[in-house]
Amino acid sequence: MKPKFRFAEKALQKIKKENLYRQLRYGRVCGPHITIGKKKLLNLCSNDYLGLSARSPIHIQMQSSSRSVSGNDILFKDLEDKLASHKSQRGALVFPTGYMANLGAVSALAGNEDLILSDELNHASIIEACRLCRAKTLVYKHNDTDDLLKKIKSNSAKTKFVITEGIFSMDGDYARLDEIAEITEKCGAVLMVDDAHGDFAVGDDGKGTAHLFGVAKKVDVYTSSLSKALGSFGGYVASEKSAIDLCVNRARSFIYTSALPAFLADASLRRLSLDRTPNQKKLQKNAFRLREGLKKSGYAINTKTHIVPLIIGDEKKTLEFGRYLYENGVFAQPIRYPTVPKKSARIRVSVTARLTDTQIENALDVFERAGRKFRAF
Template sequence: EACKLSGYKIKIFKHNDMGDLEQKIEKTKGKKLLITEGIFSMDGDWSRLDKISQLAEKHGIITILDDAHGDFVLGKDGKGTANFFNVEKKIDLYISSLSKGLGSFGGYVCGKKSLVDLCINTSKTFIYTSALPASINQYSLKRFNSNREKYRKKLWEKINLFHKRLEEIQLQTTSTSQIIPIIIGKEKNAMEFSKFLRDNGIFAQAIRYPTVKKDQARIRISITGWLSNEEIEHSIQILEKAKRKFKLK
């Protein structure tokens, strides 16, 4: 929405396609901003941030990273996707959420002082929004300063287990993270699939057009570190039943 409201030309490069990205960069004149996610919210795969940051540096482009799903999940102590790829200093503006990996509420922007000052002084959504309650900020800071690596390792144990079991029941996914989409196809089928899961004790909502492309409707599963192995096994058993019922490959 911000890109559209800016009035500037928007060019979308093919998903994780560095050749297409560089071609679009070279064909676009004037100042440029390069915006990407760390972990893609609908597919659960990772941005090729090492390659993207190289291209941005090569062409002198300001890089903005939305790491809402990578923050507190990837990198040392959960410092995010840029930390994982060792390109933190190449990211000009870092945007993230406190409601995903941290389990709180709100979000934040950080980066070069000149850019942050620009956001503070010109962003209407910031200027005309009330500050978060002190209790929320205090909770977020407490969570931020807790033993994040311990919880991150626990989360990845659950993620890896879930992926392993999905592979064993031959249920395909493109994900390499805690966000695991099960592609259903038709919107109606995705809604029925979601209802079947809900009727069997699993809450996983259907994601439909226009959030994703037509006929690419899906169920999006989000793994947390607090899931027990028994809960994961129950989920897999229900997914296997759903796979047979809806004849998924």
């Protein structure tokens, strides 16, 4: 070790002491399984909710330039038109990832004279975006519309933005979008919904969480990922034409980076044209089966979605719990601080449409044994 890097060694020692050390594991995903070394496990931490990711694109052309220079393949026009219509918005803009879509959209639309109200459990990319745009940011208690209302009324900024996820990525609960939309309408605030986990997965034709709640038209700006239920890659923003134009002109994570390779836009277009309803129905059925099975074992399950966290609390115990699952053929990752608050470590189980009834029953059997061994219920 170079002596100059003692600071890194010290920081890592602290992380390890707190049981928060992360180590990358190499594996290969194939269907509903993941192979790590010689071990084949049931993959219960995939975001390929509808099982569409294995459909291969046919035309591969890498991009070597920004969208604003020469990387603006004609396929983006078609994809953005289709995404705008998918979200019933006037325009859409594709970014290389969902993370970059959040950074770009929030920093392009909100400035230092504005106010942002952000749910306390919002994704890291939203938190970064709020810092980046320099708007005053007030964090409201998770899904607490009384707290949101109190905080939104406490400030007289010219433009107010409320930002929430549609389905919360680590807790799996729905945002109270009906109540939140009522508040933003009353207060004239801009409602932004990051629906990375609900988009393409819930609502008629996979139109997302706001559609499921009947408030799709009240959402002003959507951000989402193409890398989850659509089984493709990339991120996007959908909104009014003027907001999209502002992103093209101001969003640094759009302007100062290479465009998404066009073959990935093509992959998204192909998946968008599929009839995804059978996969969506299977996803709902599988999620229901898993949630009910876990409840029957004694787990406290509060979500109604395909993201089912098993909250263990203690970080060390959660790591041991995860290791037990791994040894018994189930891959479901322990999630710890800073992704979730300290002492609320959990196993985040995500369901996909690929799982068979037998695979779910086998996984439930392992979860039941793990729950008893670690006194998780």
